[in-house]
Amino acid sequence: MISKVKNAMSNLVGGMMPHGHHHHNHHSAGGQNSGQESLPHRFPYGRPDFLDLTPELLQYSTEHASRPVVTLKRGTRLSWGAGYAEAINAGKSMLNEDQASCEKLFVRKPSGKHRNSTLVDDNGDTTGIPLQFWGVFDGHAGSGAAIMASKLLHRIIRDGLGEICHLLENPNSAPPICLAKNGSPFQAEAKKGATPESAEDPDAVCDASVRFYMEKVVSLESLVMGVIETAFKQMDDLIEKEKTSYAISGGCCALAAIYLMGKLYVANAGDSRAIIIRNNEVIPMTNEFTPESERQRLQYLGFLRPELLGNEFTHIEFPRRIQHSELGKKMLYRDHTMTGWAYKTIVEDDLKFPLIYGEGKKARVMATIGVTRGLGDHDLKVYNSNIYIKPFLSCVPEVSLNFTTCQLRLRSHLTVSARVASVS
């Protein structure tokens, strides 16, 4: 069910760059991975495990001249009969920087041995709640982050779900607002607001009626969404942490589809896409996060924290660069509050480069990156500067929740792809 078809570039590029000339990077990634040359790789380079490539086939898959389409071996079956195809995106990088994973896991209560160990796989133990995972990781400026995420993100999600396993096992009772200190095993819920306040809280009596009577009901599904959102953040933090010990190059968009207990969750941080095809109708399951779609969020950050723009960029958007000779004239602009355009008198500050610049696939954040969510990129700086891009990027996915198993399995096809050229 997964089909991954890469853009076939219409023209070959003569000289190959070893790194850093991915479409996301306008300039080469200055400062990215600096000082990491001597560190070992966190994971060796490879193609997705489920392709099961021999060293010869792995070498063959990197041939820019032939650019073979790599698919599953005849007879290989991924879960749910998922399909897969990829081709190196000639001209952008020496190696294919994108990764994918397709895993069946089991959610269990964390045991002392396994707790906080995301490296543990299931080792054939099929007890617990089954979890089906598909992931696509569209790498840029190196493949390190994409490889690491393809190896670990599903395990982080599984372990996060393990922490609420006792709640998943009681799907008909609403999750408690408050848990005991150890979190698990589940203890009695904290007393509801209408009960008398504890004597420890001197404020409690006087305005208990205002403050304590309300208690929101939180659904089990929104807890699963919270686990997925948190897992992306944990994955991103882990990349940052392990960069001190390993060479983990670049960054990646991350798209994960998670099937759990009859429901499909699709989490997207970046500009990959997941669609459902149902009765020949295409149902988008994701929104894309780009400098254009997230313009106002980024401008708002630049407005509130101008120091992040390093005195080189302006958070105001203009339809083109302003020339010095145009000072005092009036030019169209948009700030973080606007959807329409208005004229403003050009002042010296407006000559700075716009934080968001360019249109469509050429739109960039600080002239550097064309996508605004994903994992990694902790060292990514604006070319020839000390301005970090990372504060403007978000590692948190948007999670959508739509289909029940019956609908999905019997009448629909789920397609997940990075940079879709065509899907079938």
Added chain:
Amino acid sequence: MISKVKNAMSNLVGGMMPHGHHHHNHHSAGGQNSGQESLPHRFPYGRPDFLDLTPELLQYSTEHASRPVVTLKRGTRLSWGAGYAEAINAGKSMLNEDQASCEKLFVRKPSGKHRNSTLVDDNGDTTGIPLQFWGVFDGHAGSGAAIMASKLLHRIIRDGLGEICHLLENPNSAPPICLAKNGSPFQAEAKKGATPESAEDPDAVCDASVRFYMEKVVSLESLVMGVIETAFKQMDDLIEKEKTSYAISGGCCALAAIYLMGKLYVANAGDSRAIIIRNNEVIPMTNEFTPESERQRLQYLGFLRPELLGNEFTHIEFPRRIQHSELGKKMLYRDHTMTGWAYKTIVEDDLKFPLIYGEGKKARVMATIGVTRGLGDHDLKVYNSNIYIKPFLSCVPEVSLNFTTCQLRLRSHLTVSARVASVS
């Protein structure tokens, strides 16, 4: 076409409060309008001009015991045959704090005499581009801001459109990116990017190819949207400025529908609603801006600028207040990046009151206000504190653009209302 039906409260409230007990204010508005008692009113209190109430009818309309439904006089016709009805919202305030306007104006180039004078009405001069305006201003904590906006917002929009009048008169040519210093009359567009850079800009030559070839095409409609967005900001700034000389109490949600050159623009800052009824189908023209719908925007501001929370509030959302005795336990939470919920260990900081608290119509920003966009409220503070609410409120509307004149006039009805109970 405008129908305005207020919630009929199902039970009368015994004691009336003179001010400040609007549904938007949880506590009474501490600090609001402080020191303004001795200032004259900017505009006298009244009901919308088009109701043409006599002093006796005005007095009658304020009777809480009878709460008459006030409608247009028999034989009165608003533009487009618009309708109107209102009733005082018994128990919330002494006077009806909501206002409305329905105006036909004409957009002309600004002349020296009229420039920057938003108080000028058309005085029967019907030259220029016709503009039909409907506005609803749902006031709270006083009627001053709502009255002022109902008198002036349409004129600010008209004058803003006057500044681009020369562009509106040439609807088939794309608006120029850059105008001469005086802005008007229209001069030749700045040279396109492909021309050689001026010698004044030493940076220009080296990366001209990167920076200067792109120029966005901006539509005339997005200029009109920009004028409307800017006008709301100007209206809000004017209220703030004139508060130094006049008593202008409270704040208001603002919803404006503007018909110009065959297109309808609906601008909404608050929780009022505009709908189109077409073939008995209801088409929403607005989204509502409430603590729940704007939760993540507000939390993000509180996260980036914690000083605005005055050490009293936390930007993290919890499903209920936390008791001191629960320190160290785990509680569900959401931060500004999350849609789902997750558990966190409760620390001292989490005992602060949540920035966003409550559900549905009871949701409040800093326990004070139930709406997150609008005009006015510059002095509004958290009860018994020096924490201002205004930084969390936005005066900028969301502008939608949908229908052509033919569709709208022949087959549809536009209904604009504050706190809709029922519409017909």
